[in-house]
Amino acid sequence: MLNNDILRSVRYMLDLADGHVVQLATLGGLEITAEQVHGMLEKDDAPGFVPCNDRIMAHVLDGLIVFRRGRDDSRPPRPVEKRITNNLVLKKLRVAFELKDQDIIDILASADFAVSKTELNALFRQPGHANYRACGDQLLRLFLRGLTLRLRG
Known part of the structure; x- marks a missing residue:
């Protein structure tokens, strides 16, 4: 499944604005802009579409975990996955x-x-x-x- 589709689904599921998706990525350890997120949330054939790579998706999912469950400071941060399946x-x-x-x-x-x-x-x-x-x-x-x-x- 395309990372962009997963990102759209998570955004809709939690009723998040573009700024909240940026915050999820930041919680996951990646700085991205609202414009980049907006491009990733566009339909595949729309002008301005930006593909969401595995690195960005990994940071957003890690940020979602931190957002929902909190950060565990007793453990070192896990390395970010290079390939998202x-x-x-x-x-x-x-x-x-x-x-x-x-x-x-x-x-x-x-x-x-x-x-x-x-x-x-x-x-x-x-x-x-x-x-x-x-x-x-x-x-x-x-x-x-x-x-x-x-x-x-």
Whole structure:
């Protein structure tokens, strides 16, 4: 799934203005401007569209975690991921919203997508693990839709 689509979904889900997205990136350790964010939130074919790279997406997701849960000063900051995958987006959203397995299963069920606990656990495994499963675009899209329904009603 495109980072721009994820960014748009998170923005809509939390009803954030462009300035709030800038604040999320700043909390994640990256300074960007409101103009850059506005360009990233444009439709793909609109003039002024700016692609959201993995680095920016990683900082915004890290900032979302800090925004929702607070910063843990007892630990050193984690390094920012160089490559963002659907699995990593799912993991970071799970952490940010403090979701348990059953919460995620319920969220996906509200978006008309049934998943078992075993299938769900495979999405959170390390890529080299024998039971690892890559998160597809459809699953992530439905998860974002279900989480939006949960938060916005």
